[in-house]
Amino acid sequence: MNGIHDLGGMHGMGPIAPERNEPLFHEEWERRMFGLFMAIFAGGHYNVDEFRHAIERMDPARYLESPYYEHWLHSAETLLVEKGVLSREDLEDRKARLEMEAS
Amino acid sequence: MPTLAPEQVDSVLKTGASTRVDAAVAPRFRPGDRVLVRNINPVSHTRLPRYVRGRHGVIERDHGVFVFPDTSGHGQGQKPQHVYSVRFAARELWGEQAPARDTLNLDLFDDYLEGAGDGQ
Numbered sequence: 001m002n003g004i005h006d007l008g009g010m011h012g013m014g015p016i017a018p019e020r021n022e023p024l025f026h027e028e029w030e031r032r033m034f035g036l037f038m039a040i041f042a043g044g045h046y047n048v049d050e051f052r053h054a055i056e057r058m059d060p061a062r063y064l065e066s067p068y069y070e071h072w073l074h075s076a077e078t079l080l081v082e083k084g085v086l087s088r089e090d091l092e093d094r095k096a097r098l099e100m101e102a103s
Numbered sequence: 104m105p106t107l108a109p110e111q112v113d114s115v116l117k118t119g120a121s122t123r124v125d126a127a128v129a130p131r132f133r134p135g136d137r138v139l140v141r142n143i144n145p146v147s148h149t150r151l152p153r154y155v156r157g158r159h160g161v162i163e164r165d166h167g168v169f170v171f172p173d174t175s176g177h178g179q180g181q182k183p184q185h186v187y188s189v190r191f192a193a194r195e196l197w198g199e200q201a202p203a204r205d206t207l208n209l210d211l212f213d214d215y216l217e218g219a220g221d222g223q
Contacts, residue, residue: 001146002153009154009196038115048120049176053148 001053004060030069037072046079054078122170124183131213132187136162139219140189140211148176151215158195159219163208164188171212184213 007013025031040046046054054075055063063071080086132138142157143149150172164187171182193205 001148002144006152008152038112041120042111047175048122049148049170049172050178052172053176056148 001056003056004058004063005056025069026067030067033069033072037076040076040080045083045085050079051075122172122175124168124170124181126168126183128168128183128185130165130185130187132162132165132185132216132218134162134164137219138162138189138216141215141217143215145173147173149173150212152209154196155191155209155211158191160189160191160195160209162187163190166210169212171214173212173214182214186210186212187216189216 025034041048052075055071057078058066058071058074062074066074077086077091081088081091138160140151140155140158140160143151144156166186166188168183169186171184174180174182187210188208189211191207191209193201193207194203196207
């Protein structure tokens, strides 16, 4: 799709400046997301191409402003709901409950 | 449902998840061939970026046979095919303001390409 991920040739995105001594994971949730991703893959729920396409289908503004591993999370949630492994209601209920517990 | 066993994790991390396929598929192009990139604009998944569509390039290398994302991403089968490193002149992509000797290589699936013959 001609989506927001297809950035080649665009101007105004700023220089590509890799972080020196970049850690594998900037935050602990990213490490968990990586592990979760591998487990879902091993479970055979979707392949890498479906995974990428689900990222491409993110809201464009959200895609540009969110960290890399949040793209992975969005893709996992999208595909597991679309494939009937989870329901959107269950996901939203759990998020609401976690937010309440955290506040 | 298959699960990821602890003893598998190390090797999976080391070898990655290559989509290379051991299939006897004939390549449509060879190194040195001039090609034209198809101007396709699917709303579905593709690995063909917009900036190279409709442009002429030269096959530099054949990487071998891989799963085709455009079909695999939609449950339409692997459709294994060759992937080539295709070389484009910078001026072909970015216009006459680009440096004369700069080139860009892009890995492209066989289905993305048409033959362009000589000097077309």
